[in-house]
Amino acid sequence: MARRSAAKAKNRSSRKPLALGRLDRHLGYFVRRLQLWIFQDFIKMLAPMKVRPAQYSVLLLIEANPGRSQSVLGQALGIERARLARMLHELERRKWIARHANGGDARAHSLYLTGDGKLALTRIKRLADRHEARLLKRLGADHRARLLGWLREFG
Amino acid sequence: MARRSAAKAKNRSSRKPLALGRLDRHLGYFVRRLQLWIFQDFIKMLAPMKVRPAQYSVLLLIEANPGRSQSVLGQALGIERARLARMLHELERRKWIARHANGGDARAHSLYLTGDGKLALTRIKRLADRHEARLLKRLGADHRARLLGWLREFG
DNA sequence: TATTGTTATACTCTATAACTATA
DNA sequence: TATAGTTATAGAGTATAACAATA
Numbered sequence: 150m151a152r153r154s155a156a157k158a159k160n161r162s163s164r165k166p167l168a169l170g171r172l173d174r175h176l177g178y179f180v181r182r183l184q185l186w187i188f189q190d191f192i193k194m195l196a197p198m199k200v201r202p203a204q205y206s207v208l209l210l211i212e213a214n215p216g217r218s219q220s221v222l223g224q225a226l227g228i229e230r231a232r233l234a235r236m237l238h239e240l241e242r243r244k245w246i247a248r249h250a251n252g253g254d255a256r257a258h259s260l261y262l263t264g265d266g267k268l269a270l271t272r273i274k275r276l277a278d279r280h281e282a283r284l285l286k287r288l289g290a291d292h293r294a295r296l297l298g299w300l301r302e303f304g
Numbered sequence: 305m306a307r308r309s310a311a312k313a314k315n316r317s318s319r320k321p322l323a324l325g326r327l328d329r330h331l332g333y334f335v336r337r338l339q340l341w342i343f344q345d346f347i348k349m350l351a352p353m354k355v356r357p358a359q360y361s362v363l364l365l366i367e368a369n370p371g372r373s374q375s376v377l378g379q380a381l382g383i384e385r386a387r388l389a390r391m392l393h394e395l396e397r398r399k400w401i402a403r404h405a406n407g408g409d410a411r412a413h414s415l416y417l418t419g420d421g422k423l424a425l426t427r428i429k430r431l432a433d434r435h436e437a438r439l440l441k442r443l444g445a446d447h448r449a450r451l452l453g454w455l456r457e458f459g
Numbered sequence: 460t461a462t463t464g465t466t467a468t469a470c471t472c473t474a475t476a477a478c479t480a481t482a
Numbered sequence: 483t484a485t486a487g488t489t490a491t492a493g494a495g496t497a498t499a500a501c502a503a504t505a
Contacts, residue, residue: 167365167368167369167372167376167377167380168365168368168369169364169365169368170364170365170367170368170369171364171368171429171432172361172364172365172368173456174436174452175432175436176342176436176439176443176448176451176452176455177339177342177343177346177357177439178361179452179455179456179458179459180335180338180339180342180451180455181339181342181343181357182382182455182458182459183335183455183458183459184332184335184336184339185382186458187331187332187335187336188332188336191332201471202332202336203471203472206327206333209324209325209326209327210322210323210324210325210327212325213322213323213324213325213326213327214322214323214325217322218486218487219486219487220485220486220487221322222322225322227337227340228472228473229472229473229474229475230486230487230488231473231474231475231476231487231488231489231490232471232472232473232474233487234486234487234488234489235488235489238488251486254481254482254485254486255480255481255482255486256479256480256481256482256485256486256487257481257485257486257487258486258487274326277326277330281329281330281331284331284332287458288331288458292454293331296331296335296451296454297329297331297334299447299451300331300334300335300337300338301328301334303334303337303338303341303442303443303447304334304337304338356494358494358495373463373464374463374464375462375463375464383495383496384495384496384497384498385463385464385465386464386465386466386467386496386497386498386499387494387495387496387497388464389463389464389465389466390465390466393465409462409463409504409505410463410503410504410505411462411463411464411503411504411505412462412463412464412504413463413464
């Protein structure tokens with residue numbers, strides 16, 4: 150039988166499940182696994198808009214805080230300023246954000262969403278909601294709420 | 305006064321704390337922040353041995369499951385086989401692991417720690433313990449234990 | 460035909476350093 | 483002197499594809 154020989158072949162290389170060893174005691178290992186699952190699901194669900202998690206967080210923060218500078222934004226999100234500069238160029242190329250002169254400081258740029266950006270963000274949020282719903286289903290409402298509460302405290 | 309003018313300069317660009325907007329409702333955002341904190345602390349504490357989180361997880365899994373193949377190891381850790389091949393070359397170069405012929409399958413390599421590798425892993429574990437202690441202090445014993453329990457369920 | 464391990468490429472992200480123009 | 487933004491480079495990690503040897 151094909152099924153039996155496939156099972157046999159598999160047995161040769163992965164007979165027993167692997168022991169985690171000390172990894173089982175490391176919070177970082179499990180946090181990383183959850184984070185990977187979430188980001189991969191996010192990227193998959195947001196694929197129609199080609200938006201990655203970091204870009205999404207930048208768009209949301211500009212929406213909630215229009216007119217602020219790159220350095221402030223980068224600090225809030227923990228994105229290095231060199232990386233943020235390139236990311237904003239990409240978002241500008243897509244006509245989703247605009248950089249204007251900052252009244253008080255000629256070195257700084259004030260960041261805003263464009264009309265296109267606001268429109269795109271509406272669609273992006275709908276896709277992000279779907280992702281969040283899948284996560285909720287995976288974790289359960291109770292777990293999710295308590296996890297969120299604790300992690301907010303940590304940050 | 306220097307202090308006052310510095311404060312004034314700061315006020316111009318970061319007067320108010322930033323609003324998180326919808327980010328505050330996304331579990332992924334907070335999971336990512338915790339994961340970043342943990343990995344950065346891990347890398348800092350393990351700097352004397354120049355070991356990164358992924359390498360550490362590979363060493364622990366080889367220790368707990370000697371003789372298994374690369375493909376099995378990679379699947380267990382979610383590391384892509386091409387990436388794992390390069391990582392194992394690096395660990396082999398440092399004389400921490402060895403690849404032997406696998407009895408049943410001439411395509412596969414069986415992975416083992418060398419004597420050097422076991423010795424190094426002893427020191428690595430001590431540093432990893434310090435990292436875990438710092439995390440425990442940061443989170444609190446209660447939070448940590450409950451988080452670990454929940455995240456284990458998820459994986 | 461499928462799998463194991465390898466090499467190669469492209470892209471994202473992190474971490475630096477160096478540069479300019481302001482402050 | 484220090485800061486805001488830019489450019490460049492190096493390294494890690496992810497995602498593919500293609501390949502040789504073997505199953």
